[in-house]
Amino acid sequence: MKLDSKIPAGPIAEKWTRHKFNLKLVNPANKRKYDVIVVGTGLAGSSAAASLAELGYNVKAFTYHDSPRRAHSIAAQGGINAAKNYQNDGDSVYRLFYDTVKGGDYRAREANVYRLAEVSVSIIDQCVAQGVPFAREYGGLLANRSFGGAQVSRTFYARGQTGQQLLLGAYSAMNRQIANGKVKLYTRTEMLDVVVIDGKARGIITRDLITGKIEAHSAHAVLLCTGGYSNVFYLSTSAKNCNATAAWRAHKKGALFGNPCFTQIHPTCIPVSGDHQSKLTLMSESLRNDGRVWVPKKGIKGLKAKDAVNIPESERDYFLERRYPSFGNLVPRDVASRNAKYVCDEGRGVGSSGLAVFLDFSDAIKRDGRNTIEAKYGNLFDMYKQITGDNPYEVPMMIFPAVHYTMGGLWVDYNLMTTVPGLYALGEANFSDHGANRLGASALMQGLADGYFVIPYTIGDYLATIGWNDKVGTDHPAFKESMEQVQLGIKRLLDINGNKTVDEFHRQLGHIMWEYCGMSRNEEGLKKAKKMIQDLRAEFWSNVKVLGTSTELNAELEKANRVADFLELGELMVDDALHRSESCGGHFREESATEDGEAKRKDDEFAFVSAWEYKGSNQAEELHKEELVFENVKLTQRSYK
Amino acid sequence: MKVTLKIWRQKGPNEKGGFKTYQHDHVSPDMSFLEMLDVLNTNLIKKGEEPVHFDHDCREGICGMCSLYINGHPHGPLQTTTCQLHMRSFKDGETITIEPWRARAFPIIKDLVVDRTAFDRIQQAGGYISVNTGGVPDANEIPIPKKVADEAFDAATCIGCGACVAACKNASAMLFVSAKVSQFALLPQGKPERKERVQKMVAQMDAEGFGACTNTKACEAECPKGISVTNIARLNREYYSASISSYEWQVGGGGE
Numbered sequence: 103m104k105l106d107s108k109i110p111a112g113p114i115a116e117k118w119t120r121h122k123f124n125l126k127l128v129n130p131a132n133k134r135k136y137d138v139i140v141v142g143t144g145l146a147g148s149s150a151a152a153s154l155a156e157l158g159y160n161v162k163a164f165t166y167h168d169s170p171r172r173a174h175s176i177a178a179q180g181g182i183n184a185a186k187n188y189q190n191d192g193d194s195v196y197r198l199f200y201d202t203v204k205g206g207d208y209r210a211r212e213a214n215v216y217r218l219a220e221v222s223v224s225i226i227d228q229c230v231a232q233g234v235p236f237a238r239e240y241g242g243l244l245a246n247r248s249f250g251g252a253q254v255s256r257t258f259y260a261r262g263q264t265g266q267q268l269l270l271g272a273y274s275a276m277n278r279q280i281a282n283g284k285v286k287l288y289t290r291t292e293m294l295d296v297v298v299i300d301g302k303a304r305g306i307i308t309r310d311l312i313t314g315k316i317e318a319h320s321a322h323a324v325l326l327c328t329g330g331y332s333n334v335f336y337l338s339t340s341a342k343n344c345n346a347t348a349a350w351r352a353h354k355k356g357a358l359f360g361n362p363c364f365t366q367i368h369p370t371c372i373p374v375s376g377d378h379q380s381k382l383t384l385m386s387e388s389l390r391n392d393g394r395v396w397v398p399k400k401g402i403k404g405l406k407a408k409d410a411v412n413i414p415e416s417e418r419d420y421f422l423e424r425r426y427p428s429f430g431n432l433v434p435r436d437v438a439s440r441n442a443k444y445v446c447d448e449g450r451g452v453g454s455s456g457l458a459v460f461l462d463f464s465d466a467i468k469r470d471g472r473n474t475i476e477a478k479y480g481n482l483f484d485m486y487k488q489i490t491g492d493n494p495y496e497v498p499m500m501i502f503p504a505v506h507y508t509m510g511g512l513w514v515d516y517n518l519m520t521t522v523p524g525l526y527a528l529g530e531a532n533f534s535d536h537g538a539n540r541l542g543a544s545a546l547m548q549g550l551a552d553g554y555f556v557i558p559y560t561i562g563d564y565l566a567t568i569g570w571n572d573k574v575g576t577d578h579p580a581f582k583e584s585m586e587q588v589q590l591g592i593k594r595l596l597d598i599n600g601n602k603t604v605d606e607f608h609r610q611l612g613h614i615m616w617e618y619c620g621m622s623r624n625e626e627g628l629k630k631a632k633k634m635i636q637d638l639r640a641e642f643w644s645n646v647k648v649l650g651t652s653t654e655l656n657a658e659l660e661k662a663n664r665v666a667d668f669l670e671l672g673e674l675m676v677d678d679a680l681h682r683s684e685s686c687g688g689h690f691r692e693e694s695a696t697e698d699g700e701a702k703r704k705d706d707e708f709a710f711v712s713a714w715e716y717k718g719s720n721q722a723e724e725l726h727k728e729e730l731v732f733e734n735v736k737l738t739q740r741s742y743k
Numbered sequence: 744m745k746v747t748l749k750i751w752r753q754k755g756p757n758e759k760g761g762f763k764t765y766q767h768d769h770v771s772p773d774m775s776f777l778e779m780l781d782v783l784n785t786n787l788i789k790k791g792e793e794p795v796h797f798d799h800d801c802r803e804g805i806c807g808m809c810s811l812y813i814n815g816h817p818h819g820p821l822q823t824t825t826c827q828l829h830m831r832s833f834k835d836g837e838t839i840t841i842e843p844w845r846a847r848a849f850p851i852i853k854d855l856v857v858d859r860t861a862f863d864r865i866q867q868a869g870g871y872i873s874v875n876t877g878g879v880p881d882a883n884e885i886p887i888p889k890k891v892a893d894e895a896f897d898a899a900t901c902i903g904c905g906a907c908v909a910a911c912k913n914a915s916a917m918l919f920v921s922a923k924v925s926q927f928a929l930l931p932q933g934k935p936e937r938k939e940r941v942q943k944m945v946a947q948m949d950a951e952g953f954g955a956c957t958n959t960k961a962c963e964a965e966c967p968k969g970i971s972v973t974n975i976a977r978l979n980r981e982y983y984s985a986s987i988s989s990y991e992w993q994v995g996g997g998g999e
């Protein structure tokens with residue numbers, strides 16, 4: 103297989119414009135003859151479904167939620183980037199492009215990132231026109247804030263609920279098309295397979311989560327907008343139901359998986375409080391602007407936040423300020439996370455588990471007064487208190503890193519098409535634009551760019567090429583076969599009737615991934631993890647306990663399906679991490695470090711996208727490489743000293 | 744700590760439901776309420792008993808999916824979502840009664856899971872501004888006074904959980920609908936369709952079988968996002984002025 107990224111020729115600033123001109127168009131009167139399936143109704147899915155329906159295509163949209171408004175995009179807090187340069191502080195499309203490529207540690211495609219920066223400005227216009235209530239200044243114009251990895255203020259926000267407001271905007275645009283009859287919405291319906299016939303994606307197989315009914319749906323093209331796979335780690339900042347099933351099953355049907363080992367770990371999350379922990383809560387990164395991160399110089403077992411005040415200054419190690427004098431507490435996410443891990447590994451972590459560091463606001467409160475701090479972070483402090491029972495105005499917060507985002511995903515070309523013709527991936531589900539590390543406030547931007555401004559153009563080229571009568575109905579035997587496969591898989595799970603719950607397996611997998619394929623990775627650990635995952639998978643298929651039937655609402659069955667896929671994806675992540683023996687972005691290989699322990703990229707060997715091809719059950723996957731060419735950005739090693 | 748749980752169990756939409764009592768002896772005050780139920784479910788599965796079904800997803804108080812009626816209050820004793828409630832808000836040895844949202848427009852699907860798609864249908868009826876992707880003015884073209892933007896935002900923070908309906912003795916959806924109507928009525932972008940919007944959304948709300956509002960304010964007291972009943976007053980004004988001058992609506996202005 104040869105990977106063709108379809109990057110258009112020409113200077114970077116003209117590529118997208120030229121490409122749009124060269125793409126084939128579907129005649130407006132013919133658009134209604136085409137059916138498009140959109141799986142997932144988060145930012146990427148809702149925006150795509152609405153925009154395609156507005157153009158005249160017939161859209162069927164699917165979500166396992168009861169409403170599109172529940173998609174995990176709703177939880178994004180901080181904001182969305184756009185190169186509007188409203189602040190007159192030197193921002194531009196080129197600067198946003200440059201920051202994103204650099205922030206991604208030079209493992210993203212230049213052309214995609216440039217396009218993302220280019221359309222970012224239209225996203226804000228679109229959202230405002232839909233009634234998204236962004237934060238404003240007293241003069242009535244839009245407000246901005248700055249975010250990690252940028253020296254300009256280009257982040258638009260709606261208090262701490264930006265994702266919610268953007269999603270409600272996209273959801274309302276889709277609602278209008280539902281009312282208009284152009285989008286048919288299927289809620290509490292989970293996609294369990296992609297149907298590929300003669301090498302093209304022709305439809306999907308779904309399960310109605312309330313009745314258990316398995317159904318086939320056919321279309322001219324299928325869009326997967328199904329989010330990321332952070333939950334392979336069990337504990338992450340993702341919603342409980344986020345999963346990789348759609349992407350993984352597409353992978354098994356021929357779509358290559360790009361950079362699976364690139365995951366982002368966020369440094370400021372609330373630490374685990376016990377074995378019952380079900381998910382992790384993110385505390386906004388902005389806290390590091392005023393909070394100082396420290397641990398005691400000598401480890402103290404079980405140190406509580408209320409006893410931290412008794413530790414004299416001379417006994418404290420402000421380790422980020424010490425190691426990175428110029429960036430201090432504001433080093434990028436991966437650096438902050440890794441250093442927190444190191445001090446905990448040294449036995450200097452705090453809290454009952456020893457897996458936490460302090461984030462202390464006492465100096466900021468002394469300096470600026472409690473009111474100022476309250477105005478900036480009041481809601482976050484309240485949330486922290488609610489969850490932990492500690493009051494951060496009086497005692498330091500305790501934080502620990504947690505998995506937050508997956509840069510990897512289905513490999514797509516410049517048109518967002520996977521290696522299966524007619525099958526597209528949008529939003530966090532694709533490997534796309536963030537390279538080895540995503541900058542804050544760039545995921546919302548990418549999801550909406552894909553849905554509002556990229557796919558409406560690029561899908562037309564494919565549809566016009568195949569023509570509207572090139573559609574296969576659900577009476578084709580391939581649909582029936584796929585439905586039977588899905589049913590068989592479900593039956594297999596229900597028949598095992600073993601002794602361990604799905605959650606127990608999921609938690610165990612999460613431990614393995616976190617321990618060996620988390621913040622810091624090495625060959626020995628990864629090899630061990632591979633074996634452990636294989637064993638766990640074998641045990642799962644002989645010892646999982648799933649009660650109930652397949653013809654009713656059955657949450658355990660839903661989870662079992664998803665965990666079965668995580669158990670396969672986890673191994674691929676480990677394979678990818680093993681193969682990439684360099685450190686870049688969120689992927690830190692201990693073997694590839696500078697003398698003082700910082701990440702070292704190996705551009706000569708690894709300036710490529712890893713794209714893995716499925717070869718059959720329990721077979722090793724085949725690696726394909728898409729070489730990355732940098733014509734505009736100069737590759738440098740990051741330094742925050 | 745130990746708690747006794749009285750939980751509503753119901754196999755399906757058309758089956759008869761009833762309370763079942765469970766003794767839960769391994770509760771930590773640091774657990775969230777839903778984690779407490781997770782542990783209960785693990786224990787039930789191990790014993791071969793079907794776990795309790797409940798809706799949840801983000802567990803961060805933003806998706807609006809969690810929906811338990813705890814000890815007579817939607818989302819329990821605090822003014823927060825169920826997922827943000829922790830066991831330290833309960834007493835050791837306490838008996839906790841857990842029911843689904845009860846409202847004609849929210850039929851029970853199973854155990855504690857209810858169908859809230861009526862809310863979506865109300866939004867589909869008119870909860871949007873009719874703009875297509877592309878071809879919109881620059882975002883800073885129309886300045887919006889900060890006070891107005893903030894007020895619209897406050898209304899827009901509704902998470903669509905339905906606690907307001909569950910709290911109301913009439914099962915009225917006025918707080919939810921008024922929040923959405925207010926957001927758009929306040930913003931200049933929403934003005935062209937405001938009359939048509941309020942009429943369509945209220946008509947759909949009535950068609951779904953939600954009750955009338957009798958101003959008890961129980962909704963505001965239980966809303967986890969602090970949506971204010973002043974929005975209901977605004978909805979009433981909007982509705983009234985739309986019905987005395989429904990010019991735009993009659994000529995179909997602003998619609999599809």
Ligand SMILES: Cc1cc2nc3c(=O)[nH]c(=O)nc-3n(C[C@H](O)[C@H](O)[C@H](O)COP(=O)(O)OP(=O)(O)OC[C@H]3O[C@@H](n4cnc5c(N)ncnc54)[C@H](O)[C@@H]3O)c2cc1C
Nearest residue numbers: 142143144145146175180181293329529530543544545546
């Ligand atoms: C706590 C948190 C805070 C964040 N803050 C920010 C921020 O401030 N700025 C920023 O830019 N990014 C942020 N992010 C990242 C960002 O929110 C996500 O990357 C982005 O919203 C993903 O959008 P999406 O549309 O790709 O997927 P999602 O919103 O995850 O939507 C996935 C959709 O797919 C559906 N689905 C999945 N699988 C199936 C299936 N098999 N069948 C049917 N339906 C399916 C789901 O129902 C859902 O509708 C944050 C993330 C987290 C976790």
Ligand code: SF4
Nearest residue numbers: 901902904905907966
């Ligand atoms: S108004 Fe409040 S209680 Fe009602 S749905 Fe919205 S957030 Fe929930």
Ligand code: FES
Nearest residue numbers: 800802807809826
């Ligand atoms: S689970 Fe999302 S609001 Fe409670």
